[in-house]
Amino acid sequence: MVExxxxxxxxxxxxxxxxxxAPVAVRERFAYDRGEVPAALGRLVExxxxxxxxxxxxxxxxxxxxxASDVVSGSAAALSILAEHAGETAEASARYLYQHRDRSAVxxxxxxxxxxxxxxxxxxxxxxxxxxxxxxxRETTSAxxxxxGATANRLFQTALAVxxxxxxxxxxxxxxxxxxxxxxxxxxxxxGSLKGRRALILGAGEMSEVTLECLRSAGVGSCLVANRTHxxxxxxxxxxxxxxxxxxxxxxxxxxVDILISSTAAATPVLTRDLFRGSNPSGVSRxxxxxxxxxxxxxETAMAEEANVxxxxxxxxxxxxxxxxxxxxGELPRAEAIIGEGVEExxxxxxxxxxxxxxxxxxxxxxxxxxxxxxxxxxxLAHLAPEDQEAIDALTRGLLNKLLHMPTVRLREAAGNGRGxxxxxxxRYLFELDGEAEHGEAEDSPDSTEKEINR
Amino acid sequence: MTGLLxxxxxxxxxxxxxxxxxxxxxxxGRLPRMAAFIVVGALxxxxxxxxxxxxxxxxxxxxxLGPVLFTLAMVLALGSVIAAxxxxxxxxxxxxxxxxxxxxxxxxxxxxxPASDALRFQGVWFALHVLFAILGYAGLTVAFGAGxxxxxxxxxxxxxHFGAIFRFFPPLATxxxxxRSGLMLGFSFHTLALLIGWAWVERFGIVMAGGNAKLAWAGxxxxxxxxxxxxxxxxxxxxxxxxWASVLGFLLVVAAYLLIRVQASHGGAFL
Numbered sequence: 011m012v013e014x015x016x017x018x019x020x021x022x023x024x025x026x027x028x029x030x031x032a033p034v035a036v037r038e039r040f041a042y043d044r045g046e047v048p049a050a051l052g053r054l055v056e057x058x059x060x061x062x063x064x065x066x067x068x069x070x071x072x073x074x075x076x077x078a079s080d081v082v083s084g085s086a087a088a089l090s091i092l093a094e095h096a097g098e099t100a101e102a103s104a105r106y107l108y109q110h111r112d113r114s115a116v117x118x119x120x121x122x123x124x125x126x127x128x129x130x131x132x133x134x135x136x137x138x139x140x141x142x143x144x145x146x147x148r149e150t151t152s153a154x155x156x157x158x159g160a161t162a163n164r165l166f167q168t169a170l171a172v173x174x175x176x177x178x179x180x181x182x183x184x185x186x187x188x189x190x191x192x193x194x195x196x197x198x199x200x201x202g203s204l205k206g207r208r209a210l211i212l213g214a215g216e217m218s219e220v221t222l223e224c225l226r227s228a229g230v231g232s233c234l235v236a237n238r239t240h241x242x243x244x245x246x247x248x249x250x251x252x253x254x255x256x257x258x259x260x261x262x263x264x265x266x267v268d269i270l271i272s273s274t275a276a277a278t279p280v281l282t283r284d285l286f287r288g289s290n291p292s293g294v295s296r297x298x299x300x301x302x303x304x305x306x307x308x309x310e311t312a313m314a315e316e317a318n319v320x321x322x323x324x325x326x327x328x329x330x331x332x333x334x335x336x337x338x339x340g341e342l343p344r345a346e347a348i349i350g351e352g353v354e355e356x357x358x359x360x361x362x363x364x365x366x367x368x369x370x371x372x373x374x375x376x377x378x379x380x381x382x383x384x385x386x387x388x389x390x391l392a393h394l395a396p397e398d399q400e401a402i403d404a405l406t407r408g409l410l411n412k413l414l415h416m417p418t419v420r421l422r423e424a425a426g427n428g429r430g431x432x433x434x435x436x437x438r439y440l441f442e443l444d445g446e447a448e449h450g451e452a453e454d455s456p457d458s459t460e461k462e463i464n465r
Numbered sequence: 466m467t468g469l470l471x472x473x474x475x476x477x478x479x480x481x482x483x484x485x486x487x488x489x490x491x492x493x494g495r496l497p498r499m500a501a502f503i504v505v506g507a508l509x510x511x512x513x514x515x516x517x518x519x520x521x522x523x524x525x526x527x528x529x530l531g532p533v534l535f536t537l538a539m540v541l542a543l544g545s546v547i548a549a550x551x552x553x554x555x556x557x558x559x560x561x562x563x564x565x566x567x568x569x570x571x572x573x574x575x576x577x578x579p580a581s582d583a584l585r586f587q588g589v590w591f592a593l594h595v596l597f598a599i600l601g602y603a604g605l606t607v608a609f610g611a612g613x614x615x616x617x618x619x620x621x622x623x624x625x626h627f628g629a630i631f632r633f634f635p636p637l638a639t640x641x642x643x644x645r646s647g648l649m650l651g652f653s654f655h656t657l658a659l660l661i662g663w664a665w666v667e668r669f670g671i672v673m674a675g676g677n678a679k680l681a682w683a684g685x686x687x688x689x690x691x692x693x694x695x696x697x698x699x700x701x702x703x704x705x706x707x708x709w710a711s712v713l714g715f716l717l718v719v720a721a722y723l724l725i726r727v728q729a730s731h732g733g734a735f736l
Contacts, residue, residue: 199622202636317702326625333627
């Protein structure tokens with residue numbers, strides 16, 4: 011164990027791919043459905059090369075985190091599982107994949123959770139996705155036992171706490187960072203909560219659907235969909251629990267909705283002021299937020315002059331997104347400082363694991379000596395009353411605890427400040443601990459190790 | 466001791482207002498958490514000073530300009546906290562806190578001591594009359610703050626200038642709701658204050674001239690409430706109409722007060 015930490019071959023690694031290393035077509039092949047994850051984790055742990063594993067799969071990344079006594083074999087096994095899932099050879103997959111080990115792997119996870127590695131920096135969904143991945147791994151049991159133990163528990167719990175801190179203590183997650191979320195942000199500035207609001211979607215393209223998805227998750231209650239091809243309107247409405255209306259009816263429906271999202275492929279504006287006035291002679295009696303993301307624009311600019319109408323086009327949304335991204339970039343140093351603190355905290359604990367066997371051996375050895383000496387002494391003092399014998403036993407136990415307290419503290423400190431190797435070697439040599447720490451079932455038990463380090 | 470409490474709470478209100486101003490200027494769209502804690506701290510000290518006044522003078526700080534401004538400032542600070550929490554308009558303090566600082570500063574400058582004729586006004590009904598009047602004007606001030614912010618936010622949204630105001634100010638719907646709540650509560654309390662005042666005058670057979678300054682100002686304020694409430698109803702541009710009416714009405718009430726006070730300084734007392 012000591013040598014394992016001495017040569018820097020730490021048993022933590024992450025292997026995976028993301029939007030930075032692979033195009034979407036490749037990412038799709040590597041992505042896992044939720045139902046496929048337990049089998050992959052089980053295989054990895056059952057193979058014996060990985061002690062613990064967590065698989066994170068989102069639309070932008072697929073990563074396997076492994077804790078292994080042999081990190082090279084553990085990474086190779088993870089790589090082969092990923093490649094096999096994607097239907098590629100390990101060699102062919104390698105060009106899309108990245109690997110981080112040890113401290114770098116920890117930092118990578120913390121950056122992922124905090125949203126620093128996301129396509130839209132600071133996006134909040136990744137926190138929940140990592141939590142789901144961790145929880146799924148915790149629920150998974152392989153033939154070799156649980157796939158998550160002390161190390162992965164601590165790693166992911168710290169990562170989630172770091173992600174939470176970054177979001178609450180910095181402005182990294184403030185403001186919209188994509189066009190659809192900017193549409194939601196704008197709508198919220200008019201209506202406050204979007205719960206129960208009605209939206210009308212004009213056009214049934216991909217952008218309309220993505221924006222509708224954002225609006226629905228923001229609380230928009232019901233939606234109408236209008237498209238020149240009515241079938242497509244019906245499909246989109248069906249997917250999102252909305253109602254399809256005829257394209258010709260959309261102008262008159264404006265008086266009953268709060269938000270209009272327009273994204274048609276029309277070459278000329280489909281909503282002119284004249285059309286609006288014709289269908290709504292007295293205008294609208296409540297605010298109407300029109301988000302025109304069509305290119306060319308779908309809504310005549312004169313519509314902005316209507317009372318209660320707030321008209322925005324894609325450039326307006328871009329303006330919001332650009333500003334927010336700029337603000338988020340300005341928050342990066344603060345976020346990275348929090349991540350740095352989290353890495354230090356975890357690493358201090360993790361490196362501290364190396365001293366646990368030595369501390370345990372030292373205590374067991376000392377306790378064995380104490381018990382032997384006490385028994386020897388009590389045989390000579392058999393005439394003493396049981397209370398007196400107990401007092402002697404307690405005295406020696408207290409003496410031993412006091413004597414071992416400072417060495418225990420110093421060993422933990424040494425592990426954390428990088429002097430652990432030489433100090434551990436010295437302790438093991440001085441107290442003749444070698445040969446006793448290398449075996450024993452309890453020693454490798456994550457639970458016992460965690461209890462020991464937490465003492 | 467109470468002087469120290471007054472100055473400390475005044476200072477804390479000032480710091481909180483400055484923090485909000487800095488946050489707005491920075492344009493990061495976030496309320497500094499520290500500002501909220503400071504306002505609550507200032508309010509606690511303010512309430513402590515209120516209780517100390519009561520204990521020391523054996524009457525509530527409701528008679529005399531200094532005590533009334535002191536109490537109005539406390540009610541407004543409380544209104545700002547309520548608006549921030551229950552009203553989900555956590556940045557409305559940007560407008561209300563400077564008003565609180567102004568009122569508190571004036572109260573401290575004038576002196577938070579009972580007026581010489583305080584004993585004449587002892588009694589539950591009088592205390593309720595003044596307290597309700599203060600609550601009424603606090604409601605109008607909240608409506609003014611919300612209305613002003615509504616107009617500025619409306620302008621940002623219409624002109625597509627997504628600057629600091631867009632990010633920092635609450636949504637239009639929130640401001641409209643807050644302004645309307647301020648007006649409704651303010652109107653109710655103001656009406657109650659007028660009714661109690663009328664009953665009090667009747668009960669003690671006090672003769673008030675038709676052109677009595679207090680009566681005129683109270684009547685004007687009541688009309689302002691009505692006008693602002695009516696302006697904010699119906700369809701069309703009701704949000705903007707209501708906001709304009711609240712802002713202009715508040716300014717009219719303040720201007721009328723100052724005018725009457727200047728006049729009264731020549732020929733008699735006025736609150």
